[in-house]
Amino acid sequence: MRQAGRYMAEYRSLRERYSLLDICRTPDLATEVTLQPVRKIEVDAAILFSDLLLPLEPMGLPFDFIRGEGPQIERPISSVGDIDALRRFEPRESLSHVLTAIRQIQVALGGRVPLIGFAGAPFTLATYLVEGGASRDYRHTKALMHGDPGAWNALMARLVHAVAATLREQIAAGADAVQLFDSWVGTLSPADYRAHVLPHMRTLFAALPAGTPTIHFGTGTGGLLEALRAAGGDVIGLDWRVDLDAAWARVGHDVAVQGNLDPAALLAPIPEIRARAAAILDQAAGRPGHVFNLGHGVLPDTPVDHARALVDAVHELSRR
Amino acid sequence: MRQAGRYMAEYRSLRERYSLLDICRTPDLATEVTLQPVRKIEVDAAILFSDLLLPLEPMGLPFDFIRGEGPQIERPISSVGDIDALRRFEPRESLSHVLTAIRQIQVALGGRVPLIGFAGAPFTLATYLVEGGASRDYRHTKALMHGDPGAWNALMARLVHAVAATLREQIAAGADAVQLFDSWVGTLSPADYRAHVLPHMRTLFAALPAGTPTIHFGTGTGGLLEALRAAGGDVIGLDWRVDLDAAWARVGHDVAVQGNLDPAALLAPIPEIRARAAAILDQAAGRPGHVFNLGHGVLPDTPVDHARALVDAVHELSRR
Numbered sequence: 310m311r312q313a314g315r316y317m318a319e320y321r322s323l324r325e326r327y328s329l330l331d332i333c334r335t336p337d338l339a340t341e342v343t344l345q346p347v348r349k350i351e352v353d354a355a356i357l358f359s360d361l362l363l364p365l366e367p368m369g370l371p372f373d374f375i376r377g378e379g380p381q382i383e384r385p386i387s388s389v390g391d392i393d394a395l396r397r398f399e400p401r402e403s404l405s406h407v408l409t410a411i412r413q414i415q416v417a418l419g420g421r422v423p424l425i426g427f428a429g430a431p432f433t434l435a436t437y438l439v440e441g442g443a444s445r446d447y448r449h450t451k452a453l454m455h456g457d458p459g460a461w462n463a464l465m466a467r468l469v470h471a472v473a474a475t476l477r478e479q480i481a482a483g484a485d486a487v488q489l490f491d492s493w494v495g496t497l498s499p500a501d502y503r504a505h506v507l508p509h510m511r512t513l514f515a516a517l518p519a520g521t522p523t524i525h526f527g528t529g530t531g532g533l534l535e536a537l538r539a540a541g542g543d544v545i546g547l548d549w550r551v552d553l554d555a556a557w558a559r560v561g562h563d564v565a566v567q568g569n570l571d572p573a574a575l576l577a578p579i580p581e582i583r584a585r586a587a588a589i590l591d592q593a594a595g596r597p598g599h600v601f602n603l604g605h606g607v608l609p610d611t612p613v614d615h616a617r618a619l620v621d622a623v624h625e626l627s628r629r
Numbered sequence: 630m631r632q633a634g635r636y637m638a639e640y641r642s643l644r645e646r647y648s649l650l651d652i653c654r655t656p657d658l659a660t661e662v663t664l665q666p667v668r669k670i671e672v673d674a675a676i677l678f679s680d681l682l683l684p685l686e687p688m689g690l691p692f693d694f695i696r697g698e699g700p701q702i703e704r705p706i707s708s709v710g711d712i713d714a715l716r717r718f719e720p721r722e723s724l725s726h727v728l729t730a731i732r733q734i735q736v737a738l739g740g741r742v743p744l745i746g747f748a749g750a751p752f753t754l755a756t757y758l759v760e761g762g763a764s765r766d767y768r769h770t771k772a773l774m775h776g777d778p779g780a781w782n783a784l785m786a787r788l789v790h791a792v793a794a795t796l797r798e799q800i801a802a803g804a805d806a807v808q809l810f811d812s813w814v815g816t817l818s819p820a821d822y823r824a825h826v827l828p829h830m831r832t833l834f835a836a837l838p839a840g841t842p843t844i845h846f847g848t849g850t851g852g853l854l855e856a857l858r859a860a861g862g863d864v865i866g867l868d869w870r871v872d873l874d875a876a877w878a879r880v881g882h883d884v885a886v887q888g889n890l891d892p893a894a895l896l897a898p899i900p901e902i903r904a905r906a907a908a909i910l911d912q913a914a915g916r917p918g919h920v921f922n923l924g925h926g927v928l929p930d931t932p933v934d935h936a937r938a939l940v941d942a943v944h945e946l947s948r949r
């Protein structure tokens with residue numbers, strides 16, 4: 310997830326003057342905000358500060374963030390005609406600001422830490438396109454998937470094309486790894502995932518260049534882990550709702566995993582945070598291929614010294 | 630979950646005149662609404678129409694349902710003093726309307742189908758008490774649990790006492806089985822569940838009379854199934870985010886399971902609903918102890934003939 314956020318004073322100060330989308334669309338601002346957590350809490354990798362909805366506008370679907378309600382798509386998709394009308398776009402033109410930001414960030418980082426690019430996965434993008442914003446039950450998305458599989462597959466194919474093109478350009482611009490956020494995929498039954506999402510994810514992973522590590526992230530995926538692994542990715546993201554040890558055994562030890570601290574644990578006293586980091590590292594111990602990470606984004610009321618204490622604890626305990 | 634709801638015209642018509650709480654607190658209305666789905670879609674058991682927040686008011690925490698926002702507790706818990714101030718109550722007095730409804734429903738049912746009573750589980754009740762209403766991340770609940778385990782255990786002990794007393798009285802009044810709804814427990818890491826919830830659930834199940842079946846329900850529990858089973862219950866609820874077959878193997882075939890159709894599947898065309906019911910029954914086949922059920926509540930825009938078609942399909946396919 311985004312490493313910068315309202316828990317950091319530097320970020321809050323910028324957000325007084327600029328919207329989230331202003332920052333994502335202005336390379337100098339995206340560069341600054343991407344670097345803030347590298348400087349402040351000394352994470353081991355920078356994550357491109359961006360938003361998974363950026364490809365929507367070049368596809369012909371303008372949107373905005375409504376205060377307190379999240380993203381709102383002006384004209385959500387409701388027919389096969391809407392899907393046919395989605396525009397194919399060339400990320401080098403339409404998302405050139407993101408690619409410029411990647412180049413600038415890499416210059417600023419100077420090789421100190423790698424830079425992770427990212428995009429929303431097709432299913433999660435589809436939920437926004439169809440629901441028009443956030444959702445609790447994804448009823449319209451599922452109604453389309455269950456009621457008109459042909460239209461659903463056409464929509465997913467468009468999104469696979471857009472996401473693959475976007476990630477290829479991020480890699481060409483210098484991203485050292487890329488992360489695919491299937492944030493809301495945990496709402497699906499394993500059978501629905503296998504029938505209606507997995508084949509599209511395979512196509513997407515196959516369309517990315519070999520040699521650049523890919524991270525496959527989702528939340529609420531306790532029943533989907535084997536299927537996510539089958540769909541692809543060099544690293545499988547594990548949120549905090551699964552035991553790291555049991556989950557890694559389920560996806561297989563021949564794939565890497567990322568996770569899995571509950572972001573809410575950063576509200577606990579620092580000794581408790583250290584104990585929780587140690588418990589995760591213990592479960593991963595003796596095996597290469599674990600990327601320590603929160604299971605989702607940093608909560609806005611997280612004290613910044615708690616975030617820093619977590620990074621310090623992981624560094625210190627990993628060295629032992 | 631509640632079987633009646635906005636998808637039924639009879640229910641909508643009553644809700645024009647009465648609030649949700651009016652219905653829960655008026656035995657004649659609760660009886661009528663509990664019976665509506667038995668008459669209309671011919672389910673195999675009636676579920677007491679009630680709300681898991683009903684014990685809050687006798688504990689000294691008034692609340693109301695705000696349109697579009699869900700429940701709102703007037704004075705959420707924020708200190709040890711607030712926990713100490715929670716009132717112990719006698720369900721025979723404070724929840725007598727619920728017990729009267731149970732007796733009336735049993736008379737009306739006349740033994741045709743059993744009646745399932747219900748209560749919210751202590752963790753889920755605690756989230757409402759601490760957050761003051763619904764939540765996305767349960768940050769205050771987790772901050773209390775992680776930051777002051779003593780206070781957390783005191784709160785859970787109070788809730789265990791209240792819930793156990795409530796369920797014992799429901800059973801004494803005639804409930805044939807009882808369901809414990811730990812609706813939001815899926816937000817917890819397995820380690821947190823085992824440390825901060827499981828011991829309290831064991832105490833609660835041990836406080837219920839032997840001989841009345843208990844159903845232990847949660848959602849988003851794909852990483853918690855083994856722990857839920859260890860906590861107790863004759864039947865473990867499985868939402869739709871896990872494969873029934875794999876999940877049953879994980880909880881053990883010596884316990885019964887309930888589930889596991891996605892409520893959103895009822896928005897699909899009827900042949901598709903039948904196919905999905907068949908797929909679940911196939912996974913359960915050849916083994917006693919599966920209770921067919923939705924993984925959560927019926928969505929408000931579900932066509933009532935789709936709900937009826939599901940019940941018919943389950944009856945027809947189970948007979949084969």
